[in-house]
Amino acid sequence: MNYPNNIKKTIKNPLSHKNRGMDLEDELNLTNDYYLEINKALIYKKPTPIGVAKVSYSKEGKVIDRAFFKEPSTLDYNGLYRGKYIEFEAKVTMNHTAFPLSNIHPHQINHIRKVMEHQGIVFLVIKINALVYLLTGKDFINYIETNNRKSIKYAYIKEKGYLINYGFRPILDYLKIVDNLYFKEEL
């Protein structure tokens, strides 16, 4: 395949460096499928927002012939757990020492603040150094407001984040951490 040189960087897929056959998104989708199956939570990945530019009609129905990816203003996953609204973003970084903040759009940062304000549960799931951490919206915003940096140091993620261990079913039982963080008084 030939691409113009100047956009080469948009083609690189950070996940291609990994040896694992499954990426974080697949792992979380399977985890959410499992939660759905055992009727524990209703959490879905939102479809990627696109702008449809051209459609046509085939025997199979309506077909999109041209469309563009749009920048999301909310987070990737949202849903309902134990009567509460839950929303999170999942990101992988190949950087070993920090999580680059360019991974989270300014609109999304503002949205995280608003979800907190409206009493929703909001967090990031960050995969760094092959480990998966849950970082609460509060700790994320606190970092941003007190550090003038372009990334979150790995040391901060290790200190403030909660490690999500890999398991069989579910693969990434992040609701176990959510239970401890947000429903402790009810357990």
Added chain:
Amino acid sequence: MNYPNNIKKTIKNPLSHKNRGMDLEDELNLTNDYYLEINKALIYKKPTPIGVAKVSYSKEGKVIDRAFFKEPSTLDYNGLYRGKYIEFEAKVTMNHTAFPLSNIHPHQINHIRKVMEHQGIVFLVIKINALVYLLTGKDFINYIETNNRKSIKYAYIKEKGYLINYGFRPILDYLKIVDNLYFKEEL
């Protein structure tokens, strides 16, 4: 444009019969924008789920060259209001006497049941005879379980539904009805 005869019906747009310049989706999007602006609620329309079949790269970035619309298993709109999870579907019918149930997929009906079970707020917004009604998930499911029909009679929607009046800002103040239905004890 020439389309094969057998798919002609998928091309018809029920909204094209209307004189109004704005359709129900636009009205609800503007209403939600207003709620966001006054910081009353965080409610978004979910992007339509698509399956991307082919992408390419242009100077503007990644472009989708072929994709298909997928059947949604959740409802169109969801979000956070007063600490509660809220989800709804909006549908217009040109039928004067009934709302055809073919408008709501079986997966979505199952999802409505689950949202109720997990203590979320769930309802339909139905535009029929130029009037907009909010029909609670409970009244929708009750109808389905006690009637062996392919549509909901308009009489039932008039009896059980709550009329959402048109206004200036917001255009369709459906949260006023949500307040009365789900937050009465807190008002």
